[in-house]
Amino acid sequence: MSMTPLLRVRDLHCSFRVNSGMIHPVRGVSFDLQRGETLALVGESGCGKTTLARALLGLQPPSAGSIQIEGNEIAGLNRVDLRRFRPQMQCVFQDPFSSLNPRKRVETLIREPLDVHQKFAPEERRRRVHLMMEKVGLPADWGRRFPHEFSGGQRQRIGIARALILQPDILICDEPVSALDVSVQAQIINLLYDLKSDLGVSYLFISHDLTLVETFADRVAMMFEGQIVETGPAREVWCNPQHAFTRRMIDAIPVPDVTRPAPPAFRLEAD
Amino acid sequence: MTGRVFRGLRAAGRNWTMSLGLLLLSGVALMALTASLLFPLSPYDMIGPPLQWPGQFDGAVLGTDALGRDIAAGIFYGARISLLVGFASVACALVFGVLIGAFAGYYGGWVDTVLMRVTELFQTIPQFMLAIVVVAILGASIGNTIVALAVVSWPAIARLVRGEFMVIRQRAYVQGCIVLGMSDLRIMFVQILPNAISGVTVMSTILIATAILMESALSFLGFGDPNVITWGTMIGMGRGNLRDAWYIITIPGLALLLTALALNLVGDGLNDLLNPRLRKRKAG
Structure with missing residues (x-):
């Protein structure tokens, strides 16, 4: 593994x-993300994690500091100069309903990144779109449909396909499952996990849910009031929290209490 | 139950009004297309005795004016000018208004401030006065009438488009396109504009109606092209005979009324059709 x-x-x-x-x-x-690693950035709402993601993606110019992709400084670059680095870092948004243009067909949405960066011939683009749809678990014949015909989880799959078709090194996931049902959350997390080994992409996974990231993040960085207060391997942070904030986050996780008596049986009756 | 019946009736009513609007509008278009076939002579030619009431003289179904000119011919040729001026001026206003509004709404900041101050400058001048001034400066011709009406129509479009762009620019899919490295122009016109166009479409139909009425008013006052006959010219020329031959101004007046009404009905129907909330209800 290289040094940078x-x-x-x-x-x-x-x-x-x-x-x-x-x-x-x-x-x-300050943090480093190594190749092939999943770093989870965990913090409560308003701690600055989304602003951090926006700064990394060049949507919000940082006021100071340095962001380097493989040693190349990208902080402070204008949008035209930044374009060269775009294919290396992509993102999946939180809201699957507003993150897809409602007037574009799914195949267009997934192909668009290739069009923008003029990668591959048209025939090859189409082939890759179908391949990507298959990889994220979307039937290939759904390409002609519009986003409103899909459920939240399926839309997030479209978003993931769109982000990964450029074969980025880094994928920033800003609360990618917090808008989804719990059962669908697990499917999307599993998909991201499978795609990671398949495509060799590194994740910066932003979440407010420590239990969610604990299962699949290599390292966890706890963010509190705009600063990273604790980092370490997920299990270590989980079992031996050092910072008061981390302890509070862990204490706040609801634990099923088996010693409490069960509530009286409740029957739903028809009107 | 009653609510559903009521909604259904109302939707049918809306469709019905839009159909009526389209029917009237195609009638006007048909008149414009067949004018030279049905009336090979110039509408300025004398075809019979003056001041013949509709039905009184065989050669002129809708009668003749004070100089013996065929009113029906004037209505048919006038339809051409009304439609041409209405659609052409709004088309110019659309191009300009969408461009200004898109840049102001997308970039915000000082670009927005400068462009909106200019827009407000135009909006604060009374529209009709501004149109008269433009025609007075440029000279009376069809082309200049179109320019004048475009000049007074674009600010409304610019403001509407700016508002839509400001809202849509914040949507996650636009942010996503920036992250993809898409160029600003492509984001503006390929991603945002198609989502902003429905309100603009509705407004355009209303603006066409307004432009047609303003063109008539200009012609009525004698600021129109003297070489072509328009409904406004006919009303202007007939006002001397208002008491003894009121049909001379009533017939072109009715033509104007129906055309403006048709465009408003179509605009209303389009509004319902393109309104995403109503459409969603239909889909769901």
């Missing part, structure tokens, strides 16, 4: 002006 990490973030700050003054959601974040 795939993604290196150093002392990143983000601040912006809102109506009531300046806010400073990211305050000096």
Whole structure:
């Protein structure tokens, strides 16, 4: 393994002006993401994790600090210069309903990244779209449909296919399952897990749910008030939390209590 | 139950009004297309005695005006001008308004401030006065009438498009396109515009009606092209005979009324058709 990490973030700050003054959601974040690794970024809402994701994706210019992809500095690049690095880092959004253009067919949505970066001949693009649909578990003959014909979980599969068709090294998943039903959440997590070994992509997985990431993240970074307060292998953070915030997060996880008496039987009666 | 029946009736009613609008509009279009076939002579030619009431003189179904010109011919040729001016001016206004609105709404910041101040400058001047001034400066011709009406129509479109772009720009799929590295122009016109166009379509039909009415008003005041006959010209020329031969201004007036009504009905129908909430109800 090479010495330079795939993604290196150093002392990143983000601040912006809102109506009531300046806010400073990211305050000096540093971390490395190694090739093939899954790093989970966990924190409560408002801790700056989404702003951090937006900064990494070039949607929100950082006010200070450094973001390097394989040693190339991308913080502060303008959108045209950034375009060269786009295929290396893609993202999956939280809301599967607003993250797909309602007027585009599924095959267009998945092919678009290849069109934008003018990769491959048209025939090859089509082949890859079908291959990708198969990989994320969408029947290939659904390509002519529109996003509104799909459920939330299926839409998130479309989003994942769209993000991965450029074969990025890094996939930033910003709460990719928090808008989905619990049963569908597991399917999407399993899909992401399978795709990781298949495509050799590294994940930066942003979530507020420690139990969710504990199962499949290699490392966990706990974020609190704009800073990373604790990092370490998932199990270690889970079993031996060092920071007070991490302990609070773990304590807040509901645990089924088998010693409590069962509630009285409740019968649903027809009207 | 009653609610459903009521909704069904109302939907049918809406479709019915839109069909009526389309029917009237195609009638006007048909008149415009067949004008030179049915009336080979110029509508300015004298075809019979003056001031013949409709049905009074065989050669002129709708009668003749004070100079013995065929009113029916004027209505048919006038339909051409009305439709041409209405559609052409709004088409120009659309191109300009969509461009201005798209850039202002997409980029925001100082681009938005500058473009919207210019738009407001146009909006604060009374539309009809502005149209008269433009025609007075450029000279009276069909082309200049179209330009004048486009100049007064575009700000409304620009403001609407700006609003839509500001909202849609924040949607996750637009952010996703930025992450893909898509160019701004492609995001604006391939991704956002198709999602913003429904409101613009509805507004355009109403603006066409307004443009047709304004063209008539310009012609009525004598700011129209003197070489072509329009409904406004006919009303202007007939007003001297208002008391003894009121049909001269009533017939082109009715033509105007029906055309404007048709466009409004179509706009109303399109609004229901393109409204995503109503459409969703139909799909679900």
